[in-house]
Amino acid sequence: MQILSNVSAFLLFNHKTAGTDENPPFPVRIEAMGINDKRVLLFDIDGTLLDPADEGVVCLRRALEDVYGVTGPIEVYDMAGKTDWQIVTDLMTLAGLDPDAIESRRLDAFTAYARHVEIAAASFRMRILPGIQTLLDRLAAEEEFILGLVTGNVREAVPHKLRAVGIDPGLFRFGAFGSEHIDRNTLPALALYRLGQMLGEAIPPERALVIGDTPRDVACARHAGLKVLSVATGRYDRQALSVHHPDYLMDDLSEVKELLKILKEF
Numbered sequence: 001m002q003i004l005s006n007v008s009a010f011l012l013f014n015h016k017t018a019g020t021d022e023n024p025p026f027p028v029r030i031e032a033m034g035i036n037d038k039r040v041l042l043f044d045i046d047g048t049l050l051d052p053a054d055e056g057v058v059c060l061r062r063a064l065e066d067v068y069g070v071t072g073p074i075e076v077y078d079m080a081g082k083t084d085w086q087i088v089t090d091l092m093t094l095a096g097l098d099p100d101a102i103e104s105r106r107l108d109a110f111t112a113y114a115r116h117v118e119i120a121a122a123s124f125r126m127r128i129l130p131g132i133q134t135l136l137d138r139l140a141a142e143e144e145f146i147l148g149l150v151t152g153n154v155r156e157a158v159p160h161k162l163r164a165v166g167i168d169p170g171l172f173r174f175g176a177f178g179s180e181h182i183d184r185n186t187l188p189a190l191a192l193y194r195l196g197q198m199l200g201e202a203i204p205p206e207r208a209l210v211i212g213d214t215p216r217d218v219a220c221a222r223h224a225g226l227k228v229l230s231v232a233t234g235r236y237d238r239q240a241l242s243v244h245h246p247d248y249l250m251d252d253l254s255e256v257k258e259l260l261k262i263l264k265e266f
């Protein structure tokens, strides 16, 4: 299992050298069990697995200054649940840059952001959220679950953020990221497509659950026809999330026994 985990971590975080989704560098099969024996959990990161404090904002400000020379109204802009692609585009539009100027340097901005996250990670004040380590350890030990990421984060920044709070990025075998599409609503389907390619069979929507802390997590799950568990550990409290009608709603992810019941039955 450890070898397989390392293979998937390689695929997830070294995609530049790992070939394309359609043309992987070597055949990958995670295991023999069919997808109908599995439950696929698509975790958001910020506000769900960890409290990012404002470390990401600081790193993004540095990246925007490096690449565009301006930051836009970064202090007041609401980033919750948005992709980094959307955040960069919105902030630079609000700063007065024209679309071509923004787009031509977007990948440079992502690269600069990931570099600043990597540099700053050792001194981050981010912290893992209550119960997450226990939960991930438990889920990783059960063959029934396949863990993935659906996050607005730039892909290359993710392992640094996760390691900064003690989470092993290799626990997550696949994912879709905020550097891959501007619209978060497209990310769950992209993630499940990738898992389907890895497993050699399509993932039925009823086998997958989105877990996230914002209304945008609910929206992206619905867009893909997936159920969603909302957790009030980010900027939105229980009441603010309930009006978006998630299938499940929890104060935090620390009640592992109660949570496992949901994750085995959704």
Ligand SMILES: [Mg+2]
Pocket: 044, 045, 046, 047, 048, 081, 212, 213, 214, 234
């Ligand atoms: Mg979030």
